[in-house]
Amino acid sequence: MGADLKSAKERFVESWGQMGGAWGINKTMARVHALLMISDAPLTADDIMKELAVSRGNASMNLRALVDWGLVRRASLPRDRKEYFVSEKDAWTMCCRIARERKKRELEPVISAIDDCLKEAGSDKEAAAFRKKLNELLELVRLLDFVLGKVGNQERAAVLPKVLTLLKAMA
Amino acid sequence: MGADLKSAKERFVESWGQMGGAWGINKTMARVHALLMISDAPLTADDIMKELAVSRGNASMNLRALVDWGLVRRASLPRDRKEYFVSEKDAWTMCCRIARERKKRELEPVISAIDDCLKEAGSDKEAAAFRKKLNELLELVRLLDFVLGKVGNQERAAVLPKVLTLLKAMA
DNA sequence: TCATACTTTCAATTATTTCTGAAATAAGTG
């Protein structure tokens, strides 16, 4: 591989890791994801360990997490007992998977929590302002939840036109 | 304040902190924000220190960060040399500020990074697949950037109706 | 102006998260 290409790939992997970190995702997990995305062929855990200089355990755990997120899948080649990993190929599908997981992991729990707070706060006059604010936030979080739910269920081809329509209306 | 109301507020503050953490935001920063959101009156650094059991320095730094994000503003009362802090009141405006900041801090740098990678990768046949994948990701990140840009520029009243209308169309 | 009440900063500390490596487990092979 040309030196420039190699270095460009490394740069991309690092940037993707950086971004992951900013959004609350393990940096190594994001780097593994990046590596798989730009790899033409399936990779083994050893390939990843070597490429990113991480331990076997680390590679294993992050690969599992990526599989749990639906961003990577396992693949085994016949007549080879090694396990291979392949990234979801399509960027839009990836985006949908991420939306689905974040909705489930991070929005739904907040919605429940706010609901519980509303219940616990009671209906005293004293709590009125608090309830009002909570309801306002709930509306917002629910809308986000709804949006991510929609995105999470879309198929690749369906997303782009709809998003663009939406943007036009907002312009 | 009734015991239930107090405990409901505490629960909310903790949940909000939790959520912040999941999205890559300092947990204490999110708790301070939550506290200010549900507080009727402006609070001083001392109020926050006491309420959340954090040090003066910690309170100061996280308050500054919230001000930088445009989620909180400083307010001073005449004949009182203390500084007070008030949360942005409107949840939608808050949402817009967050969109704006995250776009600036976390999407724009990734766009530049991918651009740089494309430049560095060169135009060899060997790099074709890499360029293709990068362009696909770039399209996606740019769209997200565009969406956040739109949201970040909206004013309160304008956002909700438009988003809701379009969501119905997507149903 | 200046004493003082308040705020910010930052080196040191503490807490949390992430990572490693080796042991345990599983899976494929002959």
Add this chain to the structure above:
DNA sequence: CACTTATTTCAGAAATAATTGAAAGTATGA
């Protein structure tokens, strides 16, 4: 089944991030 090779797990180590507290910096009202 016994053996080999691949994978997972997890306790401890390392790295990173958050927090403290005290010194330095500011601004206000008398």
